[in-house]
Amino acid sequence: MNLLRTWISRTCAIAICGALISPAHAYQQEYRFTYSKLYTQLKHNAEDGHESARLGIFFVESKSGLPCQIDKAWMEKEEKYEALGSAPNGELQLPLDSHLRQANPLVFVHIDQITQCDFSMVVMSQKPLKQQVDYQHLANLKEDMQSLLGKLGGMFARWFTPDLEGVTLEFAQPMGEVKISDGTTLSIVDHRVSVDLRELAQDQYLVLPTETLRVMPYIPSAD
Numbered sequence: 001m002n003l004l005r006t007w008i009s010r011t012c013a014i015a016i017c018g019a020l021i022s023p024a025h026a027y028q029q030e031y032r033f034t035y036s037k038l039y040t041q042l043k044h045n046a047e048d049g050h051e052s053a054r055l056g057i058f059f060v061e062s063k064s065g066l067p068c069q070i071d072k073a074w075m076e077k078e079e080k081y082e083a084l085g086s087a088p089n090g091e092l093q094l095p096l097d098s099h100l101r102q103a104n105p106l107v108f109v110h111i112d113q114i115t116q117c118d119f120s121m122v123v124m125s126q127k128p129l130k131q132q133v134d135y136q137h138l139a140n141l142k143e144d145m146q147s148l149l150g151k152l153g154g155m156f157a158r159w160f161t162p163d164l165e166g167v168t169l170e171f172a173q174p175m176g177e178v179k180i181s182d183g184t185t186l187s188i189v190d191h192r193v194s195v196d197l198r199e200l201a202q203d204q205y206l207v208l209p210t211e212t213l214r215v216m217p218y219i220p221s222a223d
Helices: 035-046 098-103 135-160
Strands: 027-034 053-061 072-077 080-086 106-113 117-125 132-134 166-170 177-180 185-187 192-196 205-207 214-218
Touching (some): 027 035, 053 106, 053 135, 117 135, 135 214, 185 192, 192 214
Antiparallel strands (some): 053 117, 072 080, 072 106
C-alpha cells in the first residue's frame, strides 16, 4: 500500500502511454505538469515545524505501489530547457524556487516500464533509516509527519487529517525482518513493514536489515 498518495487529475498531469516496444516490451509513459501545481504542495518543504519529514514526488507501479525509475525528466518554456534528475529511490528531484513558479514552465517526466506508473506525492522522512533506530527517533518522525499533514490539510486539518500511530518502512528487497531490541521481530511483506509505536516501549530500538527505500506514515485504519 502506498500511503497518503495525492493524485493529480489528467487535466494537470497527462500520461501518454504508447504501444509496446520490442524487444523490451515497455510502455512509453510521458507525464506533463505545470510547475506551479507542484510548487503549491512542495513549498511546505521549506517551512519549519517538521524538520525530519517532507513531501516527495514519485511515480509508482499501480499494483505494488513501489517507485518506478524515471528515465528522463526536464522543464521547458519557450526556448529554455533544464534537465531534472531523480534519486536512487525513484524520487523526482524538482528545485523549489518562487521565481520558477512565476515563470511556470512545463515539467515533463518520461518512463519506459512494462507496468503502468502513477503520479504519487508522498509524506516521507527527510533521510532513509539504517542500522539501529531508537524509539525517540521514530516518535519525532511521526510527530513531524503529523505536523506536515496538518499543513497540507489547511485550516480544517483537524477534521480531515488522519491520526498517525507509527511509520511504514519500505525496502528494496521484498522479504526479511526487522528486529526489535526485546528479541521479537517484524516481518517484511511485499517490501514493507509497519511499526506501531503504541506497541514499542520507549527504551526499545529497531535493528534494520538494510537501508530503507522510503519511510512513510502508518495509519492503522488504512490497512
